[in-house]
Structures are given as C-alpha cells and as structure tokens.
Amino acid sequence: MSDLTDLYREVILDHNRQPRNFGELDDADRVIEGVNPLCGDRMTLYIKLDDGRVDDVRFTGTGCAISVASSSLMTERVKGTTVDESLALFKQVHRMLTEQTDENECTELGKLAALSGVREYPSRIKCASLAWHALRTALTSDDEAISTE
Amino acid sequence: MSSAQQQTPVSTAGPITDITSLRSDFPILDQMVHGKPLVYLDSAASAQQPQAVIDAMVAHEQHDHANIHRGVHELSHRSTDAFEAARERVRAFINARNCNEIIFTRGTTESINLVAATLGRTQLEPGDEVLITHMEHHSNIVPWQLICAQTGAKLVPAPITGRGEVDADAFAQLLNERTKIVAIAHVSNALGTINPVKEMTAQARAANAVVLIDGAQATPHLKVDVRDLDCDFYAFSGHKMYGPTGVGVLYGKEALLDSMPPYQGGGEMILTVTFDKSTYAELPHKFEAGTPNITGVIGLGAAIDYLAGIDLDARCRYETELLSYATEALRTLPDMRIVGEAEQKSGVISFLLGKIHAHDLGTILDRDGIAVRTGHHCAMPVMDRYGIPATARASFGLYNNHDDVDRLIAGLRRALELFS
Structure with a gap:
C-alpha cells in the first residue's frame, strides 16, 4: 500500500505552497482553460511562443495540491523548450501517470517524477494531468477550453 | 406463500429505541479500508443497506423473479x-x-x-x-x-x-x-x-x-x-x-x-x-x-x-445529538470553516479546513479508511454563493457514532500536519 507521503512529496507540497509562474500573461499567444468537473479544479494556461519555442508560460486558477503543483512544475519545465520537446514531454508524463514506468524513465523526468505517486490514486490522476492536457491543447489546436472528462 | 408476505416484519416488542444496536445490521461497515476499519460518512451521497434489504432482494431474485402485470404464471x-x-x-x-x-x-x-x-x-x-x-x-x-x-x-x-x-x-x-x-x-x-x-x-x-x-x-x-x-x-x-x-x-x-x-x-x-x-x-x-x-x-x-421498525423519535434524537457532537468537534480544529449553519439542520456538515483543498482532504481521509464526499456536491450555485470551489462533506446515517466522528477529527489533524 502506498503511503500518503508518496503522493504528497515535499516537491509537491512546496509547489502547492508557492506555485511558480503563477499569474496572467498579457501578451500570450495561446490562452487555454482547463476544467476538471469532478472536483471543480479550474486552471487557465497562458503561453507565449517565439520561433517554435515556449518563450513564456504562466497559469492561474484554483485546485487541489496535486493540480496546482503539477501546473507549477509543468510551467517551470517547459519554459524555453521547443513545441516538439514539450509535446514529447507530455507523452512521457502521461505515461508516467497512467502506466507502470521503470526507474530510468522516472529519472529522465527529473523533478517531474515527484508526480509519479499519483499512479496509485486513480481518482487523482486527472488532477495531475489537467495542466498537461491544457499544454498539449495549447500547442496543437486553437480550442479554448479543455476538460479532463 | 410469497416472499412479499414473508418480508412483513412480525413485531412483538415494539419499535427499536436503542439506535446504537443498529450498526451491526449493516454488513458492509464491517471491513478494513487501506488497513483501517471503515468509517462511512457519505450517506448523503448513498446510504448503506441493512441485511434485511439485501436479503429481500436476494430472496426475490432466487425465488420469485419474473416480469410483472403480464404473465398468468x-x-x-x-x-x-x-x-x-x-x-x-x-x-x-x-x-x-x-x-x-x-x-x-x-x-x-x-x-x-x-x-x-x-x-x-x-x-x-x-x-x-x-x-x-x-x-x-x-x-x-x-x-x-x-x-x-x-x-x-x-x-x-x-x-x-x-x-x-x-x-x-x-x-x-x-x-x-x-x-x-x-x-x-x-x-x-x-x-x-x-x-x-x-x-x-x-x-x-x-x-x-x-x-x-x-x-x-x-x-x-x-x-x-x-x-x-x-x-x-x-x-x-x-x-x-x-x-x-x-x-x-x-x-x-x-x-x-x-x-x-x-x-x-x-x-x-x-x-x-x-x-x-x-x-x-x-x-x-x-x-x-x-x-x-x-x-x-x-x-x-x-x-x-x-x-x-425503529422508533422515529429515538432515531431523530440520536441523529440530532450526533450532528451537534460532530459540529462541536470540528469547531475545535484550527481554521475550520463550516459552510451551512442553519438553525434547523439534518445530518450533513460541509466544511473547509484552512487552505487545504477539499479534494486533498478526501484523499488523506480515505487513506485513514474514512469516506467523505468532496467537491461541489452537484450544487455549483451553492459553491458560487459562498465564493468557494468545493467543500468536504461528512454526512451521517443511523449507523454512525461518536467513534466515527473522533476518527474524522484525527484524520483532519493528520491533514493539517501534512500540509503545515
């Protein structure tokens, strides 16, 4: 049985207390709203692109610790990466959240591996994946709202 | 004789007044969840069923099942x-x-x-x-x-x-x-x-x-x-x-x-x-x-x-007492906000604990074997009215008791520690 501290790791608690890149982005190219209707998590993701790169990324919204920390960690990680790198990262994180991944894959993800504890809590996977789905939508389409449902 | 007739209780002793004796009528409550005895505080979402209800349905399926108002058999x-x-x-x-x-x-x-x-x-x-x-x-x-x-x-x-x-x-x-x-x-x-x-x-x-x-x-x-x-x-x-x-x-x-x-x-x-x-x-x-x-x-x-089969006054007294015991106990926690403090209340307590999101509270309590509801409770306008995204909700049935409330309080203290 997984312990609660495996879900609420120090990195998660820290990013929940002090979310990075929190706030609006006035000159964003893409603004995407993400909603998790089950628990009322709601986040807005702002992305500014420059020559195929995520030049700046910020978010606002309310949510549980997992959802806030995941948003915070995501923005921290994708800032400065190319669109293709970000989309590859989405796939990796999605795999980590939903499938059994090995130690090496988690290590590759670095700090993001802190989210891997969610796997043992099926009702919380959507909390962790919300920001990442918003990211993918922002980078692949012009839709304005996404939902984890 | 049909099982419909068999279901009719033959009461000789009058309605039950000792509500604490009823918990054992609910077989589902006797189990461990995540290694802890189950505390079920989600009856407003769905109440558990006593053995008598389960038995009546099983007996019907085993002996009497057929379509109604149609057959001559x-x-x-x-x-x-x-x-x-x-x-x-x-x-x-x-x-x-x-x-x-x-x-x-x-x-x-x-x-x-x-x-x-x-x-x-x-x-x-x-x-x-x-x-x-x-x-x-x-x-x-x-x-x-x-x-x-x-x-x-x-x-x-x-x-x-x-x-x-x-x-x-x-x-x-x-x-x-x-x-x-x-x-x-x-x-x-x-x-x-x-x-x-x-x-x-x-x-x-x-x-x-x-x-x-x-x-x-x-x-x-x-x-x-x-x-x-x-x-x-x-x-x-x-x-x-x-x-x-x-x-x-x-x-x-x-x-x-x-x-x-x-x-x-x-x-x-x-x-x-x-x-x-x-x-x-x-x-x-x-x-x-x-x-x-x-x-x-x-x-x-x-x-x-x-x-x-249960004395209604005894049941109401018991549930009212349990609600006030739980309300008082919750109020002893720091940063506790109870949402809904009407004069006349039934066995439901919606609450927020500090800055901890209700969804996190739900998961932490679940690991302690405690089932509560978290979210907007299919009442989004109520959440909007109080300017909150969600609450945790403990709701009570006639099988709940002071021990359940004490376990809830201990679980919430654990959440406060984890998020301190």
Missing part, C-alpha cells in the same frame, strides 16, 4: 404482488391517499424530470416563472432550465442567507401571479438545511403555484406526511434511505397526475395500441412505461419496513 403473480405490496408500503410511509399517487421512477432526478417534461411542458407559457431556491441540487435546477428554454418560462432562484437558510422575505416577494411552479428541497444536500417546506408550500399554493418538494435528503431522516405538507408533488430516492440505487418515487396528487400527459411511451403504460392511436393505462401505470426495477422496488419496500 405463478412467478409473475408473486412478482406483481411483491411489487404492488411495496407500493402500498411507500404510500403508508409518506401518508399518501392511495396507491395511484405513487409512481416508481429511477430516482429523485427522474421524478423531477417527469414533472418538468409533462406538467411543465404543457402548462408553462412565455413569461411564466418557475421559482426554486439558491440551494437546490442540480437535479432540481437543470430539468426546469431545460423546460424553461423550451417554453419561454423563466427560472427564478430565491436567495439564501450567509447561514444557509432561504431568505423568507425574498421568497415571499418573488412569489407572484406569474409563478406557476415552485420546486424546493426539503433538506439541502450541500448545506444540511431543513427548509420550512410546509410554510413555503402554503405560501406558494396561496399564489396558485404547483409545488414540488425534492425530498431526497429528507426521507432518510424526517417524518414525511405529504397530506400534512399539502404539496402537489414529492420526489425521493431509494438509495438515500437505506434502499438500493436505481429506484425512486414520485408522489403526486391524483387529480394532477390524471391531468398530465404520459412521460415515456412503451409497454405497461398503455391500454390499447393501434397505429392510429393508443390509449393509456390508469394511474399509476400511465407513468411507468417499460419493465421497472422490480427488485429495486422490493428493496425499497424492505428499507421502509426496516425504518418502520
């Missing part, structure tokens, strides 16, 4: 007898005048949709109003919204106070000659408020409005007498009152039900069918198209028998 007779015997139990439970006033549905939601789609669709005209309250469950908002969009009528919510009570003056003022339907919760699932539905019904009827009461959260806890309330409709569900899911009731005054068009078409609800025209069956079958949830109805009948 023995099993069909037994099933029909058991089904109609349950209808009589429901009638007596809410003191309806006769069994034609008892329609079996899938639950409270379908009961309300039935009224909206029949009476609402045929009676509402542009400019008419449907008056609800700000504390309604989505199932007493959305069906009216849909029918208002179709008919041009307007949905009007009566405001609630900071404590979680309907603003009585505002409610009285909002009632006017355009108000055709008033639809109100007896007990709020998100706040626990017990609304003064008898007074509200009298006011609404004085304004010539038809009154529907959503009783989903009331029937497990309160004595409901539809004749005393004088409401036109009363809707409730089996699974909130220790019965199975998938079965509910719509009570309606016979003359009104008679005047309404059918809800769904199909078997059971017809008298004759030709390709030109069909004629409809008498009440209550007119509103029961298709094969109903026969086993569920029998389970609901057994749940009513179970409740009837």
